[in-house]
Every structure is written in C-alpha cells, then in structure tokens.
Amino acid sequence: MSTATAHYLGNLRTEAIHSASGTTIFTDAPVDNHGKGESFSPTDLVSTALGTCMMTIMGIVAERHHLNLTGVSFEVSKHMMAEPRRIAQIDVHFRLPAVLITKDRTLLENAARTCPVAISLNPEIRQQVQFSYDL
Structure with a gap:
C-alpha cells in the first residue's frame, strides 16, 4: 500500500x-x-516534519521513562538558498517543562537529534536545534 x-x-x-x-x-x-503562499509549501512540510519527528521521538522516550511532556511545543523556521533553490538551514526551538532534571533533558535532546527525519536529511542542511526549559 x-x-x-x-x-x-x-x-x-x-x-x-x-x-x-x-x-x-x-x-x-x-x-x-511564484505561488500564493496559501498553504504549506513542500519545503515548509520538510521543516515541519523535522520538528514533529523530533517531538514524536521525544514523546516515545518520555513514555518509556514516565516523563510528562504534555504542553511541549516547538517553532520551526527554514532558510532557503537561492542557487540552487533548496533548504539551507532549519531552526527548531523547543519549549519543555522546567521541572525536567539534567539527566532527562539530555535523554530527550539526544532522542530529538537522532530522529529518523534528522538523520535522513542531507547533511548540507544545517539543523539548529534549541531547547528552552521554561514551561
């Protein structure tokens, strides 16, 4: 299928x-x-896929370790290159609970950085990932 x-x-x-x-x-x-920008562009979907993949993998790890990630969010931005037109960089900024201890923060950050989308993207696409613990 x-x-x-x-x-x-x-x-x-x-x-x-x-x-x-x-x-x-x-x-x-x-x-x-040349478009209207009325919906996600294909490159918007790639960028969003990176963030949602990272969040999903963090969720799997959180469930395994009995951590509550309810309310975690991210913001994603993509930066395009003109010639050839392609994604040059994706910035992902996560907001997570302040109560997470250092060991759990490290566990979640490592999980995010090794999600399937992150390791599948061309290495020429810079991935700038930031984690803020302020929820």
Missing part, C-alpha cells in the same frame, strides 16, 4: 491524501517562488 497519493490542482497547488487515514493536506508554492 502506498503512503500517500497526490493530485496537481493547478495554480501551483497540490492535494495529498494519506492512504491509511484519508487525511488530506494541501501545498502551495510560496510567494517568493
């Missing part, structure tokens, strides 16, 4: 459907690349 199917809708917009769940996402070319 396929992971997803997608259709080109015209005007630089696509619709992708997750095969297992039927969930639909749309992409749109960004304004700086």
Whole structure:
C-alpha cells in the first residue's frame, strides 16, 4: 500500500491524501517562488516534519521513562538558498517543562537529534536545534 497519493490542482497547488487515514493536506508554492503562499509549501512540510519527528521521538522516550511532556511545543523556521533553490538551514526551538532534571533533558535532546527525519536529511542542511526549559 502506498503512503500517500497526490493530485496537481493547478495554480501551483497540490492535494495529498494519506492512504491509511484519508487525511488530506494541501501545498502551495510560496510567494517568493511564484505561488500564493496559501498553504504549506513542500519545503515548509520538510521543516515541519523535522520538528514533529523530533517531538514524536521525544514523546516515545518520555513514555518509556514516565516523563510528562504534555504542553511541549516547538517553532520551526527554514532558510532557503537561492542557487540552487533548496533548504539551507532549519531552526527548531523547543519549549519543555522546567521541572525536567539534567539527566532527562539530555535523554530527550539526544532522542530529538537522532530522529529518523534528522538523520535522513542531507547533511548540507544545517539543523539548529534549541531547547528552552521554561514551561
């Protein structure tokens, strides 16, 4: 079974459907690349995939060690390179509970940095990951 199917809708917009769940996402070319910027661009999805993958792996580790990560959040920013047009850097800033002890912080940070998306991205894409413990 396929992971997803997608259709080109015209005007630089696509619709992708997750095969297992039927969930639909749309992409749109960004304004700086001839699009309307009305939805995630494909490179936005790559950047967001990095953050959500890191958060998911931290969640798996947290469950294993009985840590509560409810309310953890992240903000992601991508930086594009002009020639050739590609992602040059992804910045991910996590906000986690202040009550986490040093040992647990290290465990979670290592888990995040070794998530499948992080280790699958081209090494030329810089990954700047920051963890703030202020929740």
